[in-house]
Amino acid sequence: MSDDEACAHLKAIEKVVGPKKLECEECVKIGSSWMHLRTCQTCGGTRCCDSSPNRHASKHARAAHHPVVCSAEPGERWLYCYPDDALAEY
Ligand SMILES: [Zn+2]
Ligand SMILES: [Zn+2]
Ligand SMILES: [Zn+2]
Numbered sequence: 001m002s003d004d005e006a007c008a009h010l011k012a013i014e015k016v017v018g019p020k021k022l023e024c025e026e027c028v029k030i031g032s033s034w035m036h037l038r039t040c041q042t043c044g045g046t047r048c049c050d051s052s053p054n055r056h057a058s059k060h061a062r063a064a065h066h067p068v069v070c071s072a073e074p075g076e077r078w079l080y081c082y083p084d085d086a087l088a089e090y
Pocket of ligand 3: 040041042043044045060064066
């Protein structure tokens, strides 16, 4: 894990974008299920975490070059940057 200082993406977040719905928008389309949810801070889409069978959040981050997600889980307040593997609480 690199420290927060190394990640300009996390520093650039001024307001955290929360989930519109507590569901993975990709899993819903294919009738799959998920473990935990992450919300993309670039486009606002909510997708499933790396513990889920389809890992839609990390696939989206790589494919769309949207680096930062927040946890969409109730009570969790953190941001994660995929390319820098950096975590920040807020
Ligand atoms: Zn970063
Ligand atoms: Zn999913
Ligand atoms: Zn996105």
